[in-house]
Amino acid sequence: MQPLFLYNTLTRKKEEFKPIKPPLVGLYVCGPTVYSDVHLGNCRTFISFDMIYRYLVHIGYKVRYVRNITDAGHLEGDRDEGDDKFAKKAKLEQVEPMEIVQKYTVGFHDVMQAFNNLPPSIEPTATGHICEQIEMIKEIIAKGFAYVVDGTVYFDVEKYNKDFSYGQLTNRKLEELLEGTRELSGQDEKRGRLDFALWINAKPETLMRWPSPWGWGFPGWHIECSAMSSKYLGDVFDIHGGGMDLQATHHTNEIAQSQACNHKAPVNYWMHTNMLTVNGARMSKSAGNGFLPGELFTGDHPLLEKGYSPMGVRFFMMQTHYHSTLDFSNEALQASEKGFERLMESHNTLQTLKAGTTSSEDIKALQQKCYDAMNDDFNTPILIAHLFEAARIVNSANDNKLTVTQNDIDTLKNIYQHFVFDVMGLKKEEENSKTTAVLDKVIHMVLDIRNKAKVEKNFPLSDEIRNKLTDAGVQIKDTKEGSSWKI
């Protein structure tokens, strides 16, 4: 296996990836909180990690990919009052909290499928792991890094920082973190400003609550990921991923919880995907500048000029490195849509490409370049650049401007299959095969008539047929072998 390098947030360096027990790899990614529709920023993270997962599998690793569903305990702010997001939404919509969870979980899965994301190996829910979370909190208290106030359990950050380093993931010292000039409001219970809740006391009217050694309540936001990742991947595992916005708070606290429990750093490689922006500003729930995946597909949103296919959007995302911000604009989206079509078209051409006896191209070298790109921190933009080189070779060979052997063609087919479809997870847009078959016959009938007109040099008629087909959305391609069409 060739060495794979990835950027590790923990060390702020590109490092060679060395799993704990090859070929096994443990991968944990923070999943969605299912109290509303997923928005596009979440999708970018999940699409990026889907690509990473696919590549790890492609190069031979046996990956256990865990992505959680947060369906409880996620408070608005770290206050020890009020309901969690699900209960709030449930009261608003006059339904059971678990109805909210169910509705948006199903919606989330639909979107993941539309983007052709593979399902994770395990998709655990927070509500399904209350016991594990309670056990972990008990352990943290036993180790002396948490305290209880009126049925709420807090993590003692300053005490923890004496033995370990709290801000290591963001490269910050505790004193710096404490220096923030934020007002201390409604936080009288907590000993330290940075302390966060592990378990939150709940009043009887709270809809979602569970019994615990500290009374009825519900878990804090950060504990679920620590409890579930260690349950399914072990106390120390290979890769933990998520959006960059989780780095400073959520992931920092995850490390603290696990380390307080086991006295071991839980994760060897932390990977963070960058944010999605719209007109230069981060797309976020609170900013309200986002659109939903569904709106993106249909184009039904003021910011969108038209609808964009899920695969076009996925390709667009792949053209930017996962670690860079990605700005959404109609212009950029349409540009990459065209590029994607051209790449797919060249794949069609490849299927009927005729082999020559000599070769003028080094296809094996091109294939190696594709691996080099991916091995360098999953550099899909570079990979795509090489794939367009492959497309150029295919098209040129098809025009008899260069020659490739059967061996080359087989390698090219492998390149497309492995990198375009298997690793980047792109696929050709679904067509209704039955309808398409009929349509194909009809259009070929029309093209036959047009060809007769052309032979008779009745160009006004042949052009009229072509123009009308174009108006109907059918593009005609004339070649020496005859005419073909596409939508």
Next chain:
RNA sequence: GGUCCUGUGGCCGAGUGGCUAGGCUCAGCUCUGCAAAAGCUGCUACAGCGGUUCGAAUCCGCUCGGGACCUCCA
């Protein structure tokens, strides 16, 4: 206010101390009855000012612009 990231040609976006990524757009050419498609060619950029270096878009400093985190968010 604190911490950090970033500024690339018409647009989007990679990237390494020296060998012009790629896509889209635009112009020209080849092919074609004309187009389209495809191929070829051209448009050759790295915010500004200093510094290090034989050589910097790539390293350092300053200035200006954009953004993120510190508060729920992937």
